[in-house]
Amino acid sequence: MSSVLILQFAAHVPPGHFAASLTRLGVPWRVVRIDAGEALPEALNGISGLGLMGGPMSANDDLPWIASVLALVRRAVAAGVPVIGHCLGGQLLARALGGTVGPSPAREIGWGRLDVVDPAAAAPWLGSLQEPLDTFQWHSEAFSIPQGATRILSSAYSPNQAFVHAGRHLAMQFHAEMTPATIADWCAREGAAIASGDGRGVQAVRDILAEMPQRIIRLHRLAEALYTRWTRNLVGHATVRAPVPTL
Numbered sequence: 001m002s003s004v005l006i007l008q009f010a011a012h013v014p015p016g017h018f019a020a021s022l023t024r025l026g027v028p029w030r031v032v033r034i035d036a037g038e039a040l041p042e043a044l045n046g047i048s049g050l051g052l053m054g055g056p057m058s059a060n061d062d063l064p065w066i067a068s069v070l071a072l073v074r075r076a077v078a079a080g081v082p083v084i085g086h087c088l089g090g091q092l093l094a095r096a097l098g099g100t101v102g103p104s105p106a107r108e109i110g111w112g113r114l115d116v117v118d119p120a121a122a123a124p125w126l127g128s129l130q131e132p133l134d135t136f137q138w139h140s141e142a143f144s145i146p147q148g149a150t151r152i153l154s155s156a157y158s159p160n161q162a163f164v165h166a167g168r169h170l171a172m173q174f175h176a177e178m179t180p181a182t183i184a185d186w187c188a189r190e191g192a193a194i195a196s197g198d199g200r201g202v203q204a205v206r207d208i209l210a211e212m213p214q215r216i217i218r219l220h221r222l223a224e225a226l227y228t229r230w231t232r233n234l235v236g237h238a239t240v241r242a243p244v245p246t247l
Contacts, residue, residue: 001028001046002028002046002047002048002234002235002236003027003028003029003030003046003047003048004022004027004028004029004030004047004048004049004050004051004234005029005030005032005041005047005049005050005051006018006019006029006030006031006032006051006052006053007031007032007034007040007050007051007052007053007069007089008031008032008033008034008035008053009034009035009052009053009054009055009057009088009089010035010053010054010055010056010057011035011036012182012185012186012189013053013054013055013056013182014053014182015029015031015051015053015177016177016178016179016182017176017177017178017179017220017223018051018053018084018086018176018177018223018227019031019177020179021223021224021227021228022227022231025227025228025231027048027049027231027234028048029051034065034069035055040065040068040069040072041072044075044076044079044081047076047081047235048081048082048234048235048236049081049082049083049084049230049231049233049234049235050072050073050076050081050082050083050084051083051084051085051086051089052069052073052083052084052085052086052088052089052090052092052093053086053087053088053089053177054086054087054088054089054138054175054177055087055088057088058088058091058101058141059088059091059092059094059095059101059141059143060101060102060141066092069092070092070095070096073092073093073096074096077096077097077165077166077169079235080166080168080235081235082168082169082170082230082231082233082234082235083096083168083169083170084169084170084171084172084226084227084230085170085171085172086172086174086175086176086177087138087139087172087173087174087175089171089172090143090162090171090172090173091141091142091143091171091173093143093165093169093171094143094144094145094146094149094163094171095143097146097147097148097149097165097169098146098147099143099144099145099146099149100143100144101141101142101143101144102141102142102144103140103141103142104139104140104141104142104157104158104173105142105157105158105159106157106158106199106200106201107139107140107199107201107202108137108138108139108155108157108158108201108202109137109138109139109190109194109201109202109203109208110136110137110138110194110202110203110204110207110208111134111135111136111137111203111207111208111211111212111215112134112135112136112137112155112156112157112174112201113131113132113133113134113135113155113156114131114132114133114134114135114153114154114155114161114162114174114222115131115132115133115153115154115155115156116131116133116152116153117151117152117153117154117159118150118151118152121150121152121164122152122153124167124229125152125164125170125225125226125229125230126222126225126226127225127229129221129222129225133153133218133222134215134218134219134222135155135161135174135175135176135219135222136174136175136176136178136183136215136219137155137158137173137174137175137201138175138186139158139173142158142160142173143160143163143171143173144160145160145163146163146165148165148166149163149164149165149169149171150163150164150165151163152164153172155174156201157200157201158173158201160173161173161174162174167233168230168233170226170230172226176219176222176223176226176227177223178216178219179216180212180216183208183209183212183216184209187205187208187209191205
């Protein structure tokens with residue numbers, strides 16, 4: 001049976017809610033641990049979709065696996081295999097499509113809100129979800145919008161938050177895949193650096209954790225809407241047509 005191939009680039013950035021959502025939708029998936037030295041597949045046989053997770057590195061870094069990942073993404077796009085990218089993964093998708101990655105207008109860490117910039121293009125992905133949309137951010141770089149792609153979401157501090165390409169590929173600058181455990185882990189890892197907030201787009205750790213019980217629910221509703229729509233184009237797999245959650 002075909003499955004979604006998930007590329008994990010760092011041990012502390014697991015697929016989290018993305019994998020849980022695929023399971024809920026009845027979609028098989030497997031993870032390739034790039035961070036652990038696991039090899040990429042040489043062909044797309046048996047791959048229904050390609051998921052790219054985040055990581056602390058830059059999409060512009062001279063790492064041995066980045067060129068191979070970009071090549072795999074380009075093959076997937078050419079073959080009509082849906083690709084979805086989270087933060088670093090979204091930047092890699094942008095690069096594969098001819099876009100660029102550079103410093104974000106402002107570093108964003110913590111909870112934030114997203115605005116819809118193209119309602120017609122965003123509607124199939126958001127269903128009946130209404131603004132404002134809660135999100136979780138952790139980035140200092142951002143992607144440009146590649147030629148042929150459509151920007152659908154923005155934030156107050158970084159205008160390019162999500163784009164769609166060819167109706168099946170989705171790049172997100174934000175982290176839709178977060179779980180409470182992952183958020184707590186990241187705050188523990190980086191707490192000293194952001195203890196009191198650092199810049200207009202950075203929340204203090206105490207505020208990130210205090211707001212989590214309420215905002216993670218809204219984040220997961222957004223994630224479910226995006227993931228449900230993305231799975232409908234998976235190759236060789238009939239996904240469950242689950243209704244898009246409402247706020």
